Amino acid sequence: MKRRQFLKISSALFASAAAPGLSWENSPVLAAPEERVVPSICELCFWRCGIQAQVKEGRVAQITGHPKHPLSNGKLCPRGVGGTGLLYDPDRLRQPLIREEVDGKQQFRPATWDEALDLIAERLGYLTAFYGTESVAMFNHGFGASFFKTLFKAYGIHTFSAPSYAQCRGPRQEAFKLTYGHGLGSPEALDVAHSKCLVLLGTHLGENMHNTAVQDFTEAVARGCHLIVVDPRFSTAAGKAREWLPIKPGTDLALLLSWIRTLIEEELYDRDFVEVNTVGLEEVRAAVAHATPEWAAAQTGIRAERILATARDLGRYRNEALVHPGRRVVWYGDDTQRERAIAILNALLGNYRHPGGLLRFSGFSVPSVKFPEEKNAFASFSSRFPLASAPPANELVEQTVSGDPYPIKAWFVYGTNLIHALGDQARTLQAIEALDLLVAIDVLPMEITGYADVVLPECTYLERYDDLDTRSYRTPYVALRQPVVKPMYDSLPGHEIARRLAGKLGMPDLFPDDMEAYLDGRLQQVGLSLQQLQVEGVVSQPEPEDLYRQPAEPLRFRTPSGKIELASAQLAQAGFDAVPRYTPPPAAPPGYFRLLHGRAPMHTFGRTANNRMLGELMPENELWVNAVTGKDVGLKSGEYVYLVNQDGVRSRTPIKVRLTERIRPEAVYMAHGFGHTDPRLKFAAGKGASDADLITHLSLDPIMGGTGMNNNFVTFTRSAES
Numbered sequence: 058m059k060r061r062q063f064l065k066i067s068s069a070l071f072a073s074a075a076a077p078g079l080s081w082e083n084s085p086v087l088a089a090p091e092e093r094v095v096p097s098i099c100e101l102c103f104w105r106c107g108i109q110a111q112v113k114e115g116r117v118a119q120i121t122g123h124p125k126h127p128l129s130n131g132k133l134c135p136r137g138v139g140g141t142g143l144l145y146d147p148d149r150l151r152q153p154l155i156r157e158e159v160d161g162k163q164q165f166r167p168a169t170w171d172e173a174l175d176l177i178a179e180r181l182g183y184l185t186a187f188y189g190t191e192s193v194a195m196f197n198h199g200f201g202a203s204f205f206k207t208l209f210k211a212y213g214i215h216t217f218s219a220p221s222y223a224q225c226r227g228p229r230q231e232a233f234k235l236t237y238g239h240g241l242g243s244p245e246a247l248d249v250a251h252s253k254c255l256v257l258l259g260t261h262l263g264e265n266m267h268n269t270a271v272q273d274f275t276e277a278v279a280r281g282c283h284l285i286v287v288d289p290r291f292s293t294a295a296g297k298a299r300e301w302l303p304i305k306p307g308t309d310l311a312l313l314l315s316w317i318r319t320l321i322e323e324e325l326y327d328r329d330f331v332e333v334n335t336v337g338l339e340e341v342r343a344a345v346a347h348a349t350p351e352w353a354a355a356q357t358g359i360r361a362e363r364i365l366a367t368a369r370d371l372g373r374y375r376n377e378a379l380v381h382p383g384r385r386v387v388w389y390g391d392d393t394q395r396e397r398a399i400a401i402l403n404a405l406l407g408n409y410r411h412p413g414g415l416l417r418f419s420g421f422s423v424p425s426v427k428f429p430e431e432k433n434a435f436a437s438f439s440s441r442f443p444l445a446s447a448p449p450a451n452e453l454v455e456q457t458v459s460g461d462p463y464p465i466k467a468w469f470v471y472g473t474n475l476i477h478a479l480g481d482q483a484r485t486l487q488a489i490e491a492l493d494l495l496v497a498i499d500v501l502p503m504e505i506t507g508y509a510d511v512v513l514p515e516c517t518y519l520e521r522y523d524d525l526d527t528r529s530y531r532t533p534y535v536a537l538r539q540p541v542v543k544p545m546y547d548s549l550p551g552h553e554i555a556r557r558l559a560g561k562l563g564m565p566d567l568f569p570d571d572m573e574a575y576l577d578g579r580l581q582q583v584g585l586s587l588q589q590l591q592v593e594g595v596v597s598q599p600e601p602e603d604l605y606r607q608p609a610e611p612l613r614f615r616t617p618s619g620k621i622e623l624a625s626a627q628l629a630q631a632g633f634d635a636v637p638r639y640t641p642p643p644a645a646p647p648g649y650f651r652l653l654h655g656r657a658p659m660h661t662f663g664r665t666a667n668n669r670m671l672g673e674l675m676p677e678n679e680l681w682v683n684a685v686t687g688k689d690v691g692l693k694s695g696e697y698v699y700l701v702n703q704d705g706v707r708s709r710t711p712i713k714v715r716l717t718e719r720i721r722p723e724a725v726y727m728a729h730g731f732g733h734t735d736p737r738l739k740f741a742a743g744k745g746a747s748d749a750d751l752i753t754h755l756s757l758d759p760i761m762g763g764t765g766m767n768n769n770f771v772t773f774t775r776s777a778e779s
């Protein structure tokens with residue numbers, strides 16, 4: 058028998074009565090009249106828009122955008138409006154669960170919080186005494202993880218990995234750091250609204266529904282922005298574009314290098330800016346000399362005249378043009394270098410802190426409370442990827458399997474369904490099998506919770522405080538997430554779970570007993586109060602006067618040279634190409650199609666697939682197949698097929714075929730986040746298919762360990778047999 062069998066949670070475990078929740082009866086918000094509007098922050102995705110929740114007779118009746126929050130401007134995306142679908146999801150985790158074995162059979166049993174946390178504390182104590190604190194890793198996604206990180210740092214645990222790094226935007230982060238000395242942040246500091254020429258490469262804004270990013274995009278389009286969309290698929294954004302370049306998948310870097318070459322050779326770049334603020338132009342010129350439009354046309358499948366014309370468009374708009382760096386950018390394994398090419402292009406255009414270009418945001422300064430950190434803690438995870446600034450999640454998986462260079466024996470998994478997020482599921486399951494302790498903290502019974510030893514039910518973002526959000530989107534702001542209604546069932550806010558666990562780990566005074574006093578204390582330091590934020594939800598500062606640079610303003614970048622590094626000495630020193638070099642992607646085996654995946658506007662990947670409100674808008678994903686090639690292989694629109702990948706791995710569930718002219722013939726496309734198989738997700742289970750089932754090959758980015766997932770190929774079968 059497997060050491061850790063996947064466990065379903067029986068419906069009997071959902072039958073417990075609602076627990077009393079925290080003693081928040083005196084909260085001015087929760088004690089307010091029966092009908093009220095409570096400002097807070099959305100967490101249906103990580104963008105953290107300001108919301109206003111209308112509460113009637115103790116239930117959240119409606120959620121709308123906060124008019125004064127810079128990320129909302131009074132609007133929400135469809136998911137944000139559907140937040141009550143999460144709050145009132147009947148499948149929510151309702152009480153702590155402990156894995157136990159009875160008569161040789163593993164099962165979950167309901168537990169009290171004390172029992173569950175005592176067990177975790179006891180096993181952590183044993184594991185860290187035996188293997189050291191480095192044997193514990195935390196995987197986290199979302200704002201609510203902050204107090205767990207504080208707790209673990211105080212205990213000497215420093216290995217934190219967010220799948221949003223190696224599985225999403227890490228290559229962008231490192232590429233811009235290498236080039237400009239800083240990343241783009243999140244939300245990314247881009248002046249899309251004022252761009253006069255915008256290039257989107259595989260970035261499907263409009264389907265990728267980050268509220269303010271889409272608002273800015275809409276504004277740019279309304280202003281008549283010259284939009285160039287590079288995508289193998291005719292996306293929603295492509296439908297708004299002046300130019301759609303239906304690129305052969307995996308060849309984007311060839312196009313970018315050719316654009317760089319044209320800008321340099323035809324002297325279309327911003328000479329004044331480049332001369333003063335960059336280094337490495339001649340190295341770049343030499344490295345891209347081969348990248349003629351004809352050469353790029355042969356790679357990309359886009360006609361040379363169109364490559365040349367779009368390069369000239371960029372040069373014509375120059376510093377009012379922006380090549381969007383994208384967000385989920387782990388595609389083919391050359392992702393940091395592709396993002397470097399985007400960074401170089403933007404530098405040549407001279408759009409740094411220019412209207413319509415790259416910006417720099419600095420957040421609202423509210424001093425943090427200093428928590429103690431274990432001085433003798435294992436300093437940090439040592440990555441075999443020299444320029445990784447955070448542990449890539451898959452590297453922790455590998456290390457958990459191998460125990461090399463030291464064993465990892467316990468995982469804390471907060472708000473991320475690693476089974477669907479990481480790719481190479483078999484390897485993830487192998488790592489899980491090697492663990493002595495797996496704790497999952499979540500709102501819903503996502504697949505990862507079925508492998509946990511202890512499941513801790515967190516309440517939703519509508520039932521809890523989190524720490525203050527002090528970021529900036531053009532204007533610095535401080536915003537409050539606060540409970541709109543009391544926690545349902547026996548769920549707890551993350552900060553309360555962390556506080557109780559701290560007590561069990563011998564640190565009873567680590568966190569303040571009273572979260573409201575903690576938040577008020579922070580706010581008082583800058584002349585604000587919790588009471589003010591409870592009423593207003595957000596306080597913003599004026600837009601900084603130096604958002605845009607002045608002509609001839611001296612700039613200094615945090616790179617070794619102090620300039621924008623077009624050719625990267627840091628990369629060269631680490632043994633990589635100083636200027637990006639193109640390598641063609643692997644070809645599909647005969648009869649197979651490259652599997653591409655992306656987002657749907659009404660879902661945040663698997664996190665919302667069980668949300669009945671959003672599920673009404675889109676209950677399942679579809680497989681886009683080119684109409685001509687689809688018919689050639691006998692597919693019909695509307696029929697369901699299973700997918701089989703290049704390694705013979707089959708999708709667990711079938712997917713509905715959509716034959717369309719809107720995709721290149723060598724690729725197929727699906728929205729990520731469907732195909733849940735866990736019956737505990739009663740609405741989502743069995744709807745659509747999961748690309749994660751089929752991503753068995755990861756193309757690792759040698760620079761920072763990003764997991765390129767687009768070098769997987771599928772064919773179709775109607776057979777339900779494996």
Ligand code: SF4
Pocket residue numbers: 099100101102103104105106133134135136137138266267268269
């Ligand atoms: Fe919520 Fe949508 Fe904003 Fe994400 S973009 S935080 S889901 S409203």
